[in-house]
Amino acid sequence: MALYGHRFVNIDALKKWAHGLSANGLSQIDIGGKVVQVDQNIKGIINTQIQAFSSLVNLLNEGDDWRSTSRIFSPLFTNAFIRVNNGAIRLANYYECLLTPSNLKTSKKILRGFTYTSCGAIDITNDSGKMIASIGCKSDLIWSVFYDYFVNTNVYEDTDCTYEDIDHTYENHESILSIQLYDVENVSLEKIVAMVNEILLQVSMEYDMDFKIHKLDAIRKQVGEDTIRKMQFNLTGFDEIPTLYLNNAINASDERLAFLSYYQVMEFFFVRAQNKKFISEYSKLSLNPVNHSELHKILNDYKNTNNERESLKLVLSEAIDVEEFKDWVKSNPLYVQVYGNSQKTKKDVQKEKTKIISDLTKRVYDVRCSIAHAKGDDNKDIAIPSLCAEKIEKELPLLKYLSFRVISYWSGK
Template identity: 20%
Template sequence: MSTMGNGNGSNVHPESLDPLDPFRLVAEKCKEAGSEFEITARGTNVDLAVAIPNGRQKRWRRLSRDQARSYLANPFTEVMYLGDLDACLFKDARTIEATIQLHGTGPRLERSVFDIPGIRKLDDGQLPLDEELEDVKSSDSDSGDRLRPGDDWVLDVEEAQGLSYKVELGTASERFTEFTTRLYRPGGRSSAYLARSQIRDKFSTLRLVDVDVTRHDEALQLLTRVSDALFFEIDLRFDVPLKLAAARDRVKRQRRRFVSRSDVATAGVRAPRTAYSEKPLSLYWYGRASTGVPLLEFLAYYQVLEYYFPSYGRRDILDKLRHELRDPRFEIEDDAHLSRVLMLASQAGKGFGSERDQLKATVKGCVTEGHLKEFLESDADFGEHFQGKALKSVARIDLKDRKNDLLNQVANRVYDIRCRIVHTKEDGGESAAEILLPFSKEAESLGPDVELVKFLAQKCLIAGASRLHG
């Protein structure tokens, strides 16, 4: 046995518990299977946590006694979680099951799929995991008994020649309901009870039955390959955009909005005195409306910065041109003087350097090093993220780096991420880095970088604002 190592409470030996205590019985099952578990005591409260394998990693589940009894009724040592998805491989039943949901926001998934041909209502409730589809009772399709939200259902998927497994869509099976992270509530009632007793807790899954895989990577690859193909064809034929759901315990804490310390003391809402440019502000609101879609959100805020490239990218040249024209010695009849003006004007027409250079000029034109330090120090997690390796092939930001200008560090990181979103290796783009894919771990770790580029977009909008006239 090994423990979670959280340092909370004191370890309890299973044999010190009542022989019929479900915590002790689960612990004994874990010992037999060589699985990890932990029993701890906090005063008079006793807690049990078990480790469910997930490839080279594991997911710890803290159980109530009701949940422990449910685990005993199901061979939990035959269960394996799959990657970052809310998905399980049930090795003894040779079945993979994964929670599905709609892309984006919209109606309940069931309302979107209820008109797909082949869908059937299950009269006897949730589908047992090992039940043959042909033996499940269903309502007569001609009876006029339409499916309604909250009904248990199954969608027959026609078998394809050459495939040894069956594909099913429908209400989650009873067994999967015990292990899903969607309904997991540490120390609460059993998830199965909640799912059966409340319509709002019912959810739908994709099941692959009679699979010939036992290893984590093979099962995850099979699930991904089948779901990608099936969901794309369902979308083509029925306009229903499905996806596999991420594990609930994978979801990070909600990003904390950055608020300047100088803003905290400001009381109340005052009438606006400043007008902001309409077009970049529209792009900013597009970014705010894209919350939860990190790549799209990042690009929307980047476009705000991009809008100001001409202003900040040419500012140095325009200042030189202005100084040239203001020089009392400037003679309009002197060809040499006019040639200098023409040369500066031609440079201004071409912009100021590469896109990376224009981004650097924009960052330096709208934000100070002090502003950036305040932002980067506003969250304890920012330092580790911006210096870490969560994102490959992007510049890091280190406040302690005295050799590299902080403004340049920030601009380089923002531009590297932008290139990873819009360029592939084959594009021949400046970064030549691997594309940053939606729904990947890298994309889901992008939160602090989205906050950073949003902060820069806000500063650009402020710097480009004018006085509001009545």
């Protein structure tokens, strides 16, 4: 059913959907990662297509195959009105979202073959036995909407003619599956997403098959490079455990897990930094006779460094060269934008060292707490999976920089 699941679009729902279409409010349209600015000429084209589509839809009767009307669909039309985001579409009562198997075990339970595959399915019904959703092959509709993500078209001109060929951007796009929902006409997008997540959880528990939402990225359309790069390497002897944390962060596919793994690199050295500070302060203490007041102060300071945030600050203050950090921020316009010029959450790289280290500590610690602390029903910020992915992803270059400096400085000390 999945390949042609979009045939279950309800005619009455489609008519209502078509009646609500308008080019007003459109400013730009993403087509395969290329942003098209919507000027008056583009609006005119889209309005013409809306009128043509609406006219065809109004001629349909219940039981007719609506797909006969889709011949007037263009990339402008589908990406303006059917595309939800880089992995989902919605049309009247129909919703479809791209999925990929989370592991090899799941892949082998639903995909048969190797280079060319046939696909199984998981059909989902409600209590009365009505089909409400299906997991399996993606539909022709979602393929057509995202065609420009899956295919690069190359145009060649000769003296006598113009011809073209195509390159597939995926080795086997059939391994990208989807979940389709058939009865969500009046359901909010937020509730649809929640329904998808709950279905995937139940599938995981019932069939031990795990799927994840798949988002298409225009980077895949790039031809890529085959540059030979050279690097000089001298073994520095990083501590083994934080090295494993760092490699795990670099290779993590989930932004939250990547952030926490980077944080664990820094957390690994908390005790080492605390002890170094204590030994340094204690070595300055007069012991003949013992200055009990100074000793008490040193012990209190040591106790305070056991605080999570103070421990992080201590690790960073030793490991981070502020001038090098400034240069790193300035090296990339995006870093300047994200980490550069905000009073509250970004770094002003011109501040003196103590302030910069304090601000870095607060930034890292606050995001860490929003991920690690998941207590609901209070006013604290919680980094919800998928909803906060973009926000956390922006922090990862900073965490990578800090954790690498930390492991470089503290290893072996």
